[in-house]
Amino acid sequence: MQYRRVGKSGLQLSALSFGAWVTFGRQVGRAQAREMLALAHDRGVNFFDNAETYNNGVAEQVMGDVLADLRFPRDSYCVSSKVFFGAVDKPLPTQRGLSRKHVMEACQQALQRLRVDYLDLYFCHRPDPETPVEETVAAMDTLIRQGKVLYWGTSEWPAEAIHEAHRVARENHFYAPVVEQPQYNLLHRERVEQEYAPLYEAYGMGTTIWSPLGSGLLSGKYNDGVPADSRLAQPGYEWLRESVLGEGDERLRKVRALQPIADELGGSLAQLAIAWCLLNPHVSTVMLGASRSEQLAHNLGALELLPRLDAPVAQRIRQAIGGA
Numbered sequence: 001m002q003y004r005r006v007g008k009s010g011l012q013l014s015a016l017s018f019g020a021w022v023t024f025g026r027q028v029g030r031a032q033a034r035e036m037l038a039l040a041h042d043r044g045v046n047f048f049d050n051a052e053t054y055n056n057g058v059a060e061q062v063m064g065d066v067l068a069d070l071r072f073p074r075d076s077y078c079v080s081s082k083v084f085f086g087a088v089d090k091p092l093p094t095q096r097g098l099s100r101k102h103v104m105e106a107c108q109q110a111l112q113r114l115r116v117d118y119l120d121l122y123f124c125h126r127p128d129p130e131t132p133v134e135e136t137v138a139a140m141d142t143l144i145r146q147g148k149v150l151y152w153g154t155s156e157w158p159a160e161a162i163h164e165a166h167r168v169a170r171e172n173h174f175y176a177p178v179v180e181q182p183q184y185n186l187l188h189r190e191r192v193e194q195e196y197a198p199l200y201e202a203y204g205m206g207t208t209i210w211s212p213l214g215s216g217l218l219s220g221k222y223n224d225g226v227p228a229d230s231r232l233a234q235p236g237y238e239w240l241r242e243s244v245l246g247e248g249d250e251r252l253r254k255v256r257a258l259q260p261i262a263d264e265l266g267g268s269l270a271q272l273a274i275a276w277c278l279l280n281p282h283v284s285t286v287m288l289g290a291s292r293s294e295q296l297a298h299n300l301g302a303l304e305l306l307p308r309l310d311a312p313v314a315q316r317i318r319q320a321i322g323g324a
C-alpha cells in the first residue's frame with residue numbers, strides 16, 4: 001500500500017480506501033462486511049468512509065459492529081462520517097442540514113453507531129443554504145475542540161463556499177476544513193481538476209474522492225445492459241441508474257474505447273480507472289466501493305498497474321475519453 005498526506009495536513013491515508021455507500025446494511029451484511037474490512041486492513045487500507053444517511057444509519061451500525069469485533073488497534077485506521085441528509089426517511093428540520101443542533105447531534109449518533117470515541121474525519125455532506133456558514137464552521141470547531149472529531153471537511157461544496165468557510169475560520173480562529181470529498185473519475189473531472197484548483201494552492205486541501213468507477217460503469221459491467229445483481233438494478237436507485245446511464249451511448253462509447261488500453265497494460269478496465277485517479281497528485285485517497293470481497297481484492301490490485309500509467313499511456317487515455 002502507498003500512503004498519501006491529506007493535502008498539507010499531517011494525516012496520511014492509504015492511497016486506496018473503502019466506503020460503505022449502497023452496500024453496507026443492504027447488499028452486504030455483517031459477515032461479508034467483516035470479510036471485506038479484514039481484507040482491506042490486511043492489505044494496508046487505513047480509511048473507511050461512512051455517512052449518517054447511508055441506509056439510514058445502518059451502514060454505520062454494520063461498520064461499527066464489525067470494527068469492534070475485529071479489534072483493529074484504533075490507531076491503525078481512520079473512520080469518517082458525514083452530516084447533512086439525516087439518518088431517517090423524511091427527516092424533520094432538526095434532523096438534517098448543517099445547523100449547530102444537527103451537526104452536534106449527528107456526530108454523537110455517528111460515534112454511537114460506529115462505536116468509536118472520535119471520528120478521524122467528519123464531512124459536511126453538502127452545503128446548506130439554510131444555515132449561515134459561520135454557524136457550521138463554529139460547530140465543526142467545537143467538535144474538534146471537544147475531541148470528537150480530528151479533521152473536518154466538505155463534500156461537493158462549490159469552491160466559492162469553501163473559500164467562505166476558510167475566511168470564517170481565519171477571522172475567528174476556528175479550525176478550517178482540510179479536505180474535500182468530491183466525485184472524481186475518468187468521466188467526471190471538471191470540479192476536481194478545474195474548479196478546485198485554487199483550493200489546493202491557497203489552503204493545502206486534500207481530497208478523498210468517490211465513485212472512481214462511476215458506480216461500476218468504468219468496470220465495463222454495463223456495456224451490454226444492467227446485470228440483475230448490480231448497483232444500478234437496486235430498487236430505490238432508479239435515480240442513480242438514470243444519472244449513470246441516462247446520457248445515451250456517449251459514456252458507454254468512452255468506456256469501450258478504454259478497454260484495449262487496459263488489455264495492453266495487462267490489467268482490467270476497473271483497475272485502469274482506479275489507478276488513473278491516482279495520477280492526480282491532489283487525490284489523497286481513492287475511495288473504493290464493493291458489493292463483494294472479490295471486487296475489493298481485485299480493485300486493490302490497481303496499485304500494481306499504476307507504474308505502467310506513464311505519460312504516453314495517460315495521453316492515450318485522454319484521447320479515448322475525448323478530454324484534454
Ligand SMILES: NC(=O)c1ccc[n+]([C@@H]2O[C@H](COP(=O)([O-])OP(=O)(O)OC[C@H]3O[C@@H](n4cnc5c(N)ncnc54)[C@H](OP(=O)(O)O)[C@@H]3O)[C@@H](O)[C@H]2O)c1
Binds near residue numbers: 209232
Ligand atoms: N461524499 C459523497 O457524496 C459520496 C457519494 C458517493 C460515494 N461516496 C463514498 O465513496 C465510496 C466509493 O464510491 P462508489 O461506491 O460509488 O465507488 P465505485 O467504485 O464507483 O462503485 C462501486 C460499485 O461498483 C461495483 N464494482 C466495484 N468493483 C467492481 C469490479 N471490479 N467489477 C464490477 N463491478 C464492480 C460494485 O457494485 P455492484 O456489484 O453492486 O454493481 C460496487 O459497489 C462510497 O462507498 C462512499 O463511501 C461518497
